[in-house]
Amino acid sequence: MDLFEYQGKQFFARYGIPVSPGDLARTPEEAVAVAERLGYPVVVKAQVQVGGRGKAGGIKLAADAAETRAHAASILGMDIKGHRVEVLWIELASDIAAEYYASFTLDRLAKQHLGMLSSRGGVDIEQVAAEDPDAIARILVDPVDGLDEARCRDWVEAAGLDRAAVDGAVDILGKLYRAYVDGDADLVEINPLILTTDGVVRALDAKVSLDANAIFRHPDYKEYDATQVRDARERAAHEKGLQYVGLDGDVGVIANGAGLAMATVDIVHQVGGRPANFLDIGGGASADVMAGALEVITSDPNVRSILINIFGGITKGEEVANGIVAALARVRIEPPIVIRLDGTNADQGRDILRPHLSERLELAPTMIAAAKRAVALASAVAPAPGGSSTGEEDR
Ligand code: GDP
Ligand code: MN
Numbered sequence: 441m442d443l444f445e446y447q448g449k450q451f452f453a454r455y456g457i458p459v460s461p462g463d464l465a466r467t468p469e470e471a472v473a474v475a476e477r478l479g480y481p482v483v484v485k486a487q488v489q490v491g492g493r494g495k496a497g498g499i500k501l502a503a504d505a506a507e508t509r510a511h512a513a514s515i516l517g518m519d520i521k522g523h524r525v526e527v528l529w530i531e532l533a534s535d536i537a538a539e540y541y542a543s544f545t546l547d548r549l550a551k552q553h554l555g556m557l558s559s560r561g562g563v564d565i566e567q568v569a570a571e572d573p574d575a576i577a578r579i580l581v582d583p584v585d586g587l588d589e590a591r592c593r594d595w596v597e598a599a600g601l602d603r604a605a606v607d608g609a610v611d612i613l614g615k616l617y618r619a620y621v622d623g624d625a626d627l628v629e630i631n632p633l634i635l636t637t638d639g640v641v642r643a644l645d646a647k648v649s650l651d652a653n654a655i656f657r658h659p660d661y662k663e664y665d666a667t668q669v670r671d672a673r674e675r676a677a678h679e680k681g682l683q684y685v686g687l688d689g690d691v692g693v694i695a696n697g698a699g700l701a702m703a704t705v706d707i708v709h710q711v712g713g714r715p716a717n718f719l720d721i722g723g724g725a726s727a728d729v730m731a732g733a734l735e736v737i738t739s740d741p742n743v744r745s746i747l748i749n750i751f752g753g754i755t756k757g758e759e760v761a762n763g764i765v766a767a768l769a770r771v772r773i774e775p776p777i778v779i780r781l782d783g784t785n786a787d788q789g790r791d792i793l794r795p796h797l798s799e800r801l802e803l804a805p806t807m808i809a810a811a812k813r814a815v816a817l818a819s820a821v822a823p824a825p826g827g828s829s830t831g832e833e834d835r
Pocket of ligand 2 (some may be wrong): 492
């Protein structure tokens with residue numbers, strides 16, 4: 441769950457991390473009203489969940505009301521790497537003496553938290569890592585031990601921040617670690633962490649990604665879930681309660697269970713195809729669920745074949761088959777469908793499907809055969825603008 445900068449700053453503030461005062465604005469007039477309250481100069485900041493807003497012209501300093509209005513008007517509606525700016529964050533501008541980088545995330549290989557700190561902030565950290573890897577001081581923190589102040593201070597020394605920034609940075613990094621752990625974040629990043637000309641250290645930007653599985657511990661995170669940026673397909677799937685992740689291939693994938701869905705995505709790759717999505721329909725495979733899954737998948741114009749991979753455990757084969765048949769009677773599906781149905785009562789399920797088979801609906805005996813067939817169909821089908829049906833009523 442990614443937060444906007446302003447939400448990330450509110451999140452930081454709860455843990456005592458200093459940020460600049462500011463407020464949201466949705467129109468140039470609101471921007472001026474906020475600026476008048478804060479005093480000048482202010483920074484007008486595009487709120488989109490993508491980095492490099494500064495370079496894209498989405499961050500502008502304004503010295504007075506006229507400049508604030510002009511910048512707000514030009515940034516609102518701007519497209520930054522495919523994200524449209526609808527909200528601005530207006531904050532009191534800082535006088536910057538130095539820009540640093542700080543973050544915590546999980547190092548899955550080390551099974552520990554990874555802290556990264558650099559005296560080269562304000563720029564793309566990937567670029568720093570590529571050009572000058574020694575400019576990033578890393579620490580691994582065992583979650584059981586935590587991060588004590590002495591170790592944190594050594595880390596700051598190792599990163600070579602300016603002397604005047606050391607105490608402030610140690611304080612902020614301790615708080616950032618608490619925010620990361622207690623807030624159940626997957627990532628907390630401050631870029632830039634600044635030293636001001638009057639010797640204060642504070643967070644000038646905030647990139648926070650929270651673990652959506654921890655919402656039960658933080659009921660207030662529902663508000664962040666509500667502002668999540670999802671593409672149209674993901675939004676439709678989310679509303680239907682389906683676990684859907686859009687990918688960029690052309691073979692639509694439906695499977696029951698996250699493990700089988702991942703294996704299906706893998707096998708499509710293995711036989712030379714490209715999955716259009718990951719979609720786990722979970723335990724049941726009722727007509728409702730199946731119809732919803734097919735609707736979501738076919739709303740993606742890139743999908744040229746569909747692979748339904750069901751292994752019945754508690755879910756019985758005949759229920760799945762009935763669900764598919766009923767769903768196909770309800771939703772009109774253009775791309776050809778290949779079904780692999782195995783597990784509990786698979787024979788009964790296949791018997792139910794058999795009378796409905798056609799060149800648009802096929803059964804395959806195994807998972808790999810189904811994947812090969814779906815991939816072959818995806819590469820064979822010419823994109824059909826307005827796609828006319830072949831007149832088969834019961835496919
Ligand atoms: P990003 O480009 O999306 O990472 O947006 P940031 O919030 O990090 O801002 C980009 C750059 O704008 C920073 O690295 C600063 O150099 C500059 N900037 C942002 N806020 C201020 C400010 O209050 N004062 C000054 N002087 N520069 C700022
Ligand atoms: Mn930044």
